[in-house]
Amino acid sequence: QVQLQESGPGLVKPSETLSLTCTVSGASISIGGYYWSWIRQPAGKGLEWIGRTYIGGSTNYNPSLESRVTISADTSKNQFSLYLNSVTATDTAVYYCARDPGGGSGANWFDPWGQGTLVTVSS
Amino acid sequence: DIQMTQSPSTLSASVGDRVTITCRASQSVNRWLAWYQQKPGKAPKLLMYNASTLKSGVPSRFSGSGSGTEFTLTISSLQPDDFATYYCQQYHNWYTFGQGTKLEIK
Numbered sequence: 001q002v003q004l005q006e007s008g009p010g011l012v013k014p015s016e017t018l019s020l021t022c023t024v025s026g027a028s029i030s031i032g033g034y035y036w037s038w039i040r041q042p043a044g045k046g047l048e049w050i051g052r053t054y055i056g057g058s059t060n061y062n063p064s065l066e067s068r069v070t071i072s073a074d075t076s077k078n079q080f081s082l083y084l085n086s087v088t089a090t091d092t093a094v095y096y097c098a099r100d101p102g103g104g105s106g107a108n109w110f111d112p113w114g115q116g117t118l119v120t121v122s123s
Numbered sequence: 124d125i126q127m128t129q130s131p132s133t134l135s136a137s138v139g140d141r142v143t144i145t146c147r148a149s150q151s152v153n154r155w156l157a158w159y160q161q162k163p164g165k166a167p168k169l170l171m172y173n174a175s176t177l178k179s180g181v182p183s184r185f186s187g188s189g190s191g192t193e194f195t196l197t198i199s200s201l202q203p204d205d206f207a208t209y210y211c212q213q214y215h216n217w218y219t220f221g222q223g224t225k226l227e228i229k
Contacts, residue, residue, distance in 0.1 A: 037218075
């Protein structure tokens with residue numbers, strides 16, 4: 001059973017870089033043709049896709065965040081990470097990592113998800 | 124960008140009721156649509172993909188239909204565990220989510 005777990009600082013200062021890591025257990029991120037994504041949800045609001053990585057392939061970002069986002073992977077640790085720079089209060093949200101099964105149209109549904117981690121941007 | 128609009132935003136219903144949630148896309152997404160259930164403080168859980176394919180283990184009282192720009196999620200007989208917020212998500216052109224429909228106890 002695949003499980004994802006987010007980790008990282010819960011508090012980030014404005015203008016600094018938000019860094020989160022998703023640790024995957026129960027499956028190798030290098031195998032299976034999956035896409036590994038980050039998604040966020042401000043309190044009381046909807047869900048926003050941030051970006052995804054495909055091990056050995058491309059990384060894609062939401063155009064609205066592309067200038068500030070980097071997603072990378074460490075296959076030796078079976079992890080992938082999110083870096084969001086120049087953060088402001090509007091980046092305060094619960095951040096989720098999730099798996100897209102790949103194939104088909106190139107984008108798919110997300111399953112499973114990590115439990116999520118709250119990141120607050122405040123001085 | 125493809126915009127996804129759900130209606131209603133809030134739905135009040137009782138145990139045993141049949142309820143339907145609608146999701147409309149700003150342009151055709153064929154059948155590339157998923158539905159999720161989210162409870163407070165928890166991650167969304169996949170219910171359905173490709174508009175009408177139920178994820179294994181999801182109760183059969185959940186069903187989905189539609190194609191193109193209009194989709195529905197129907198719960199045939201509400202159970203206490205079903206009161207939650209539901210989101211649609213298109214994956215025809217990257218990924219966008221609806222704003223959510225909160226299903227409340229009447």
